[in-house]
Amino acid sequence: MKYIVVGLGSFGSALAVKLTEQGNEVIGIDTSMDKVESYKEKISHTICMDATDEFTVSGLPLKDTDMVVIAIGENRGANVMATALFKNMNVKKLVSRAIDSLHEKVLYAIGVHQIVHPEQESAERWAKKLCLKGILDSFELSEEFSIVEINVPTQFYGKTIKDINIRENFNLLILTTMSASEEKNLLGTSKQVFKVHGVADPNYVLHKEDILVVYGAKKDINRFVQSK
Template sequence: MKYIVVGLGNFGASLAEKLTAQGNEVIGIDTRMAKVDLYKERISHTICMDATDEFTVSGLPLKDTDVIVVAIGEDQGANVMATALFKNFQVKRLISRAINPLHEKVLHAIGVDEIVHPEEETAERWAKKLCLNNVIDSFELSDQYSIIEANVPKEYIGKSILEIGFRPQFNLLVLTIIKPIQVQSILGKTHTERKVQGVVTPEMVLEATDILVLFGSNKDVQKFLKFKE
């Protein structure tokens, strides 16, 4: 896949490096030439440019890029301007870094697809999340094994756990299923909560909105996710 990471601070540079190491094509962007020089051997491509300048940004291969991550953390104004600019170009998938709750509200207002909180989430976790299609979240137990949350693929909707054969076909364990449910507050407002279904039985039938919680080796997880595409 192809990525653009804007802002080569600690989080942005680490994310760009890990995505590159996983075989993706990554363009790392920063306004500081020292940062560009520092990572030019560790990231597929590095460019020194101002991501808040519309003319400059228009020269990037935006149509061919799968994901753009605005990882600018030092300058909230530049973060918002760059995010709004990429959103205006109607890129495929836009992820931006939030510094505080107010900043996050502004990003939501712009219409950002996903928001990153580097203080709470590691670059390694996001690298895995971005590389594996349909993964909602992941937790690495070791270098070889992970627990992931993934959307139910279309071809499995309406089928039971037994019919799909997670263990014999993919060598994966279905730990549980999470179902989103609508809950009404005492003020009458409705919001969505995640309800864990407990121990999975072979007869359980998957629905379109279900979230699978799977355990297995990283190799088998990748095999399953590639099979789904």
């Protein structure tokens, strides 16, 4: 089979080398020339390039590739952007690395086929929560922008996403919505589970149990939360 592995860190490089050793054709991609050079004898092909650049990515042999693995772990923003870009290129199968639960939900909303969690093996999970009531989880795309989970403010119960006009009023974008519910296992123990509704529908009616996954500048997110 033919693979493209984006990100030659500890996880991505180990995966690309292993796939090559098993007889697959692998293209390993990284922005670091040092990493590209160090693995050129162990991976079928290595390329130094920016996987978030549409023009560069369009030059890859995507139609002949069976699977693309986004293994970027150090930069969530680059991971999400690269994942979205390859998804838009309609690759046959797309797998992406998730660092935490919110990252995973965003990746599923984008439409990846499978999520991998290499950090779970070492019990490391990075997450930074904004110190404001109503924000459940967050991760930074950059120093200025974040993606956050927010409880639906009470004044928006029963309204559609279109009705709340969040883009015009707060300069924010709703990526998706989720519903929280309680589910019992075979032992009778309850746990909270989340249903992701996919790409946000402007006609979706918001309910008390819903959670918004919002993208935008931190100052605008804070302004939205404080408006409650």
